[in-house]
Amino acid sequence: MEDYLLQITHIILGIVLFFIINWIGKHSFSVGYMQISVFVKDDNAPAFNVLVRILSPVVYILIISVILYKLNLDSFVKNIYMISIYYLVFRLVFNLITNRGLLINWGRQIFYWCSIVLSSFYVYKELIIEKKNLFPDLSTWTNQIWIIVLIFIYSVFNRISLSQKGTIRRKNRYLENRYGKFNTKYGIYIDENIDNIKLKMIAYAIMIYEDFNRPRIVRFLENIAHLITRKEHTLGLMQVKTKSLIKDKQSVELGIRKIVNKYLELIEYQKVKTVENEEERKERKNKLFVESGIVIPESSYKYEPSDWEVSEGIIKDYNPDYNYINEVQELSEILIKKYYPDSETTLIE
Structure with missing residues (x-):
């Protein structure tokens, strides 16, 4: 019974470690931490990334061990290096069930896994088993010299630029997979409702981006939350706000309708703004205001609308977050560029 409780505790602590490291990553872009993303970003701090990934679990089990010893829960420290293994298993399962497998550099991941397991086991055997070994020995200058040497090595490696070819290849493969799947499942419906190539790609981009951030397992949990609370939620593949439980196909239909309606609204908005005749412009402006609530500036004669502005307006209506719009x-x-390289289609035709 004690061994069973020990394993359950270690598994829970491993899952907690997963969420802690994800939180650190999310709030550490200023120091170069990279997350798995749809987009290719330069790795400006490779040494930092390696250290965070390898040493975070080791530091975590050290801190947990100290806490357990302080609480006189010494029995839970037994084989505490297993927390790192449970963490790795949970991370692997999470990445696979959320379709992130195509984005992973498996060679690098295997290196991380081996390094984490070996370093965690070494620290457990050499430091954690004996309480007295948990505290650093600063009685000699040797320790301090080695700290300086390690900081120097870290600084050197942190300035190395790594090739992005493998990253670009994996992310292109991921985009091809997601686009191909959604085009097969929903392409006929999208083609029936959208003629403009650029608008189609915005719809697919929203679909891919939402799926990346709200994978199937998360959408399943959102459906459960909706059934329990009966409150309005954003549900389905395209994360449409609704009071009713909807499937992915329904969310795509509602999402496409929302995108098309906003597109038509913005195009009409731009047309009204370009009308030079004051009386005609006011008449059309008032009609549009009544129908959609859009306020058009009086000083908008000869306004030259941009394709980017219309694109931004469509996406902003879907999600006003600045990063969301840009990405x-x-x-x-x-x-x-990938599927219509020769297309000169614009949103404002």
Whole structure:
């Protein structure tokens, strides 16, 4: 019974470690930490990334061990290096069930896994088993010299630029997989409702981006939360706000309708703004205001609308977050270049 409780405790602590490291990653972009992303970003701090990934579990089990010893729960320290293994298993399962497998550099991951397991086991055997070994020995200058040497090595490696070819290849493969799947499942419906190539790619970009951040397992949990609370939620593949439980196909239909309606609204908005005749412009402006609530500035004669502005307006209506808008716009441009390289289609035709 004690061994069973020990394993359960270690598994829970391993899962907690997963969420802690994800939180650290999310809040550490200023120091170069990289997350798995749809977009290719330069690794400006390779040494930092390696150290965070390898040493975080080791530091975590050291801190947990100290806490357990202080609480006189010495029995839970037994084989505490297993927390790192449970953490790695949970991370692997999470990445696979959320379709992130195509984005993973498996060779690098295997290196991380081996390093984490070996370093965790070494620290457990050499430091954690004996309480007295948990505290650093600063009685000699040797320790301090080695700290300086390690800091120097870290600084050198942190300035190395790594090739992005493998990353670009994996992310292109991921985009091809996601686009191909969604095009097969929903392409006919999208083609029936959208003629403009650029608008289609915005729709697919939103679909891919939402799926990346709200994978199937998360959407399943959102459906359960909706059934329990009966409150309005954003549900389905395209994360449409609804009071009713909907499937992915329904969310795509509602999402496409929302995108098309906003597109038509913005195009009409731009047309009204370009009308030079004051009386005609006011008449059309008032009609549009009544129908959609859009306020058009009086000083908008000869307004030259930009394609980017219309694109931004469509995406902003879907999600006003600044990063969301930029990344979906960037993703839609990537899709156009990849699948319609010779297209000169614009949103404002």
